[in-house]
Amino acid sequence: MLVLVAPGQGSQTPGFLTPWLELPGVRGAIEAWSDAVQLDLVRYGTEGDAEEIRDTSVAQPLLVAAGLASAYMLFDDPADLPRKVGAIAGHSVGELTAAGLAGVLPDEETVRLVRARGLAMAEAAAITETGMSALLGGDPEVSIAHLEKLGLTPANINGAGQIVAAGTMEQLAALNEDKPEGVRKVVPLKVAGAFHTHHMGPAVEKLAEAAKELVPADPRLTYVSNKDGKTVTSGAEVLERLVGQVANPVRWDLCMETFKELGVTALIEICPGGTLTGLAKRALPGVKTLALKTPDDLDAARELIAETTTPAADAAGA
Numbered sequence: 001m002l003v004l005v006a007p008g009q010g011s012q013t014p015g016f017l018t019p020w021l022e023l024p025g026v027r028g029a030i031e032a033w034s035d036a037v038q039l040d041l042v043r044y045g046t047e048g049d050a051e052e053i054r055d056t057s058v059a060q061p062l063l064v065a066a067g068l069a070s071a072y073m074l075f076d077d078p079a080d081l082p083r084k085v086g087a088i089a090g091h092s093v094g095e096l097t098a099a100g101l102a103g104v105l106p107d108e109e110t111v112r113l114v115r116a117r118g119l120a121m122a123e124a125a126a127i128t129e130t131g132m133s134a135l136l137g138g139d140p141e142v143s144i145a146h147l148e149k150l151g152l153t154p155a156n157i158n159g160a161g162q163i164v165a166a167g168t169m170e171q172l173a174a175l176n177e178d179k180p181e182g183v184r185k186v187v188p189l190k191v192a193g194a195f196h197t198h199h200m201g202p203a204v205e206k207l208a209e210a211a212k213e214l215v216p217a218d219p220r221l222t223y224v225s226n227k228d229g230k231t232v233t234s235g236a237e238v239l240e241r242l243v244g245q246v247a248n249p250v251r252w253d254l255c256m257e258t259f260k261e262l263g264v265t266a267l268i269e270i271c272p273g274g275t276l277t278g279l280a281k282r283a284l285p286g287v288k289t290l291a292l293k294t295p296d297d298l299d300a301a302r303e304l305i306a307e308t309t310t311p312a313a314d315a316a317g318a
Contacts, residue, residue, distance in 0.1 A: 001086035002308040003259050003267045004101070005280075006067045006094030008250075009060060010191060011272045012053050017045025017066055019294045020271065026069045029107075033065045036108045037115040041065050056125065056192045060093045060118035061111055063272070067097035068107055070271035070292050074301055082220040084305055087231070087262055089224035089255050091276055092156070092195065093117065095242055102219035104235045109214060113242075116210040120203035121246060125193025127202065132156075132166040132189045133175060138182035146180035155196040159253030160282035166194035200247040207243045214239060222262065229254025231262075252276075256283045266308045268292065268301050 021027045021042065034041040044053055044062050053059055067090075075081055081101060090098035093114060100110035132155060135143055140163055144154045147165050152175060155166035165175055165186075176186050193199060216235030225232050225241050229251055232238050256279070259267070266288040269276045273291030280289050288308075290301050 001263045001265055002084065002305060003262075003264045004071065004081075004085045004088045004098075005267060005269050005276045006071075006088075006090035006097035006101075007063070007269060007272060007275050008090070008092030008094045009056070009063065009195070010189060011275050012059055012063055012066075013272065014048060014050050014053065015046055016272045016293075017042070017062070019296075020066065020069060020073075021046070023073055023295055026073070029069055029072075030065055033061070033108065033111040036112055037061055039115065050190075054190055054192065056122040057115070057118040060096075060121075061115045063093055064097045064100070064114045065111055066272060067094065067270045068100055068110070071097075071101050073295070073298055074268070074270075074292075074305060084308075085221055087222040087224055087259065087264070088219075089226070089259075091158075091252055092226065092245075092250050094276075095226055095245065097270070098223065099219075099238055099242060102221055102223045102238075104216045104219055104223070104238050105214060113207075113210060113214065117203070117207050117246065120206035120210075121195060121200060122192060123206075124200050124203040125195075128199060129169045130167060130194035130197075130199050131169055131172055132164050132191050132194060133172050134187045134189060135163045135165060135180065135183045135185075136187060137161065137184040138163075138180050143180040143183060146178075147175070150174050150178070153194070153197040154249055155194065156250045157253050158250070158279055159256050160279045162279065164189065166197045166199075168194070196245070196247065196249050198247060204243060204247050207246060211239055211243050224255050224258050226250045226252065226255060229256075229258045231258065252279065253283070256280065259284065259287075266290075266304050268304065273297075 152167040156164035277289040277291040
């Protein structure tokens with residue numbers, strides 16, 4: 001069974017969108033989404049420097065647009081996506097990419113919602129100086145207890161021993177001086193705030209307002225949620241979880257446990273891939289993985305799709 005995953009904020013790099021714009025239909029789609037959110041995603045994805053595309057209000061719609069466009073390039077017919085993909089999930093903002101690909105919202109509404117999300121999170125991050133740091137090594141249970149003692153939130157529990165702490169800069173400085181037992185290093189991340197913590201409370205309220213105008217459809221394939229790794233079959237619940245997840249920890253470890261339970265045999269991470277396939281290689285031994293970094297990876301990804309049979313395909317007699 002094939003699982004399709006979408007990366008989160010921090011996976012973008014300067015110029016990463018450039019080669020994708022050469023593919024048929026991609027530039028037109030990105031330009032249309034740019035118009036929808038009044039943001040030049042083409043320029044940011046080709047000419048924007050590291051600081052520009054680090055901006056939460058830019059990074060999030062840019063990542064979702066790139067993810068949608070690259071995923072559609074995997075299939076000759078968009079209708080093949082729900083037939084050939086057994087399950088879909090995204091990390092943090094990648095959840096919106098996954099929701100769009102699952103048909104919960106049309107592409108334009110997905111990009112508009114993520115633009116609202118990015119703006120709301122950027123505003124929330126400006127209230128207090130906060131940040132995030134990754135812990136390298138250590139026992140997760142020991143690390144989580146230590147973070148809570150320091151007043152920090154384990155904002156991303158990513159599996160394969162990887163935890164990301166979030167909180168005020170003072171709390172993160174204390175963590176750097178007082179690491180959990182077994183942790184080799186604390187690495188500050190280039191993000192604008194303490195995402196997926198109570199510091200994002202104001203963003204939840206604004207995103208909930210934006211979501212009121214939307215009419216979600218039920219996912220057309222198995223959708224796995226960051227909240228608890230559970231599969232969600234209701235479009236209304238997917239949307240509700242997307243709103244609340246802004247201030248809740250990302251449980252990617254539980255998502256990967258669900259992939260196992262579903263019988264995953266192959267995993268493709270859409271553009272800009274790399275981070276989630278790295279986690280899968282450690283946490284899902286025996287599963288074939290592929291990261292879509294540039295269009296040069298498309299042929300290998302299509303071959304992997306062709307050799308992987310999904311439960312849906314089995315049921316259809318394919």
